[in-house]
Amino acid sequence: MRRGVRRTTDGGRPSRRRRPPARFLGIDIGGTKASAVVVDRTGRIRHRAGTVLHDRKDPPTVVARILRLVDAGLAARPGSVRAIGVGVAAQVDSRQGLVLHAGNLGWGRVALGPRIARHADRPVRLINDAMAATYGEWRVGAGRGARHVFGLSLGTGVGGGMIVDGRLALGSHGAFGEVGHMTIVSGGRPCTCGHRGCWEAYVGGWAVAERAREAVRAERRSGRLPVGFLDPRARQWTARQVFAAHRAGDPIARRVVRETLDHLANGAVGIANAFDPGLIVLVGGWIAGLPEAVERVRRAIRTSAQPTAARTRVRAGLLGEDAVAVGAALFARDGAVARAG
């Protein structure tokens, strides 16, 4: 009623009666930083709401910073944010908007979705970050128009998500596509999750760095350490440094990368066979450091997958570092639309 009255008093200025254009806020919460974008109905980025680093990872500090990102997104003009999507590097309960377990943040259960919804007075949808990236690539990126897409996320961790028959599969606990913890070497290397032989324990960024360190140590002990680019005195490298050393010709890094690509390809053949997605989109920071991975995965699937799965296409994502935030925003958009309809 009050709304109707206000409209009547505005009656003389028709342009003011139009609702401002719809916007959707997407937030990407990773293990070391969070960033946010505001997109329009078509998924085009209209505004970047900024980035914050998790120099402290306790939930109150991180949540307070994320709420500031939310405020910055809500303030963006022109437009009006209708819904908020959150993609988080965690196991989540999408129905209730809960973070259940975020290894890289060291979080247990955090009711992040309801907290943001209260603060922003907007509907909030929270999903796993790899699912968000998959959704974004499906809606406006490399998977546009496909009925099935597997989004494989290669970064510090390994994750995934899948569009099954035109819908994002959430699974029973919001973890569908969590292929980082698919067993790839039965009884193999210990993973951070406590199990052994997970794919992530071979091709995740942390595992690539760890395997490089072990290889350098083994060479050192053998006394035949070649002059290379991996500084043997360093206590740790990042996967990015290992990839750079590989490109520069460091023999240890080359071996580590070759083995990494073998494990990546073997796991990808398994995904093509077991999920039959027709299309795999590779997302995440890893690919920028090792672009040949796309062709390697493509070839392995063509030559080694089951006869029909061998036709699975493989593409690099198109949204780059924005995939999670844009995907989360579009997931919120489509949820809002679904509720409205």
Place this chain on the structure above:
Amino acid sequence: MRRGVRRTTDGGRPSRRRRPPARFLGIDIGGTKASAVVVDRTGRIRHRAGTVLHDRKDPPTVVARILRLVDAGLAARPGSVRAIGVGVAAQVDSRQGLVLHAGNLGWGRVALGPRIARHADRPVRLINDAMAATYGEWRVGAGRGARHVFGLSLGTGVGGGMIVDGRLALGSHGAFGEVGHMTIVSGGRPCTCGHRGCWEAYVGGWAVAERAREAVRAERRSGRLPVGFLDPRARQWTARQVFAAHRAGDPIARRVVRETLDHLANGAVGIANAFDPGLIVLVGGWIAGLPEAVERVRRAIRTSAQPTAARTRVRAGLLGEDAVAVGAALFARDGAVARAG
């Protein structure tokens, strides 16, 4: 029109005007035999249409025998078969009803669905056998009422299917859930599919038998062959014989079974993590020979899967050897219903 005329002439006997009760014919085509059942709307088996063995595996011979099974099913009284479902141990194109590749039958492309449909003048739906078994367990077996179910089929081969959010996932090429060719030991044992390290190459019935043979050979070479139940002069055993020898205390069979259960458990942890099904139903002939596998898989998932996936329940199927035929029949029922509605 003719039908209407006939009805009029039957007008004096109202009981004859009723349509006979609806029945659905389900056919299970495996690598060595085919069998068929007729079920009513509730999935109850009303009739068994028989079994035929593939002593010859060429498509014309097998198809002719399957058409005889179809005729026997159509002739079953009372009732009238409304639709036919076919579950086949093969890669299939469900949309067109084609067998694309059936390794155990040695078939390439066979237009089986259209052939049966022409012969029987009924709608025919054709799916992979593990998918059919999953569908059956979901509709009337151990997965009844669940929104998500992964059906893991353990037999000579290893296969699977999944109900995702209340629908059978077919995948891009009708092969969703083909976890037998998920990589479990990257770079490991050669599989019949040409790739290495597939799960089936460790836990499929053929692989269990092959590993037992290798273990006996190795013991023989070492000169310390213990007195056991696995006859070292035999050229081949079946998995069932290996399991029986294990139960009887044969030390080689026990070791082979222990390793098999380890690989089974590690793969199942990967399925719980990557497909997040909430419920895994174990189907196929293997489980009858090694019932402790159910508890072993259950325990591995509880202790080694991701925090949420660790809640995944594990059950043995309830439909036994009828799972594929009953599931195919119900898949045809639901397809027919969907078309009618």
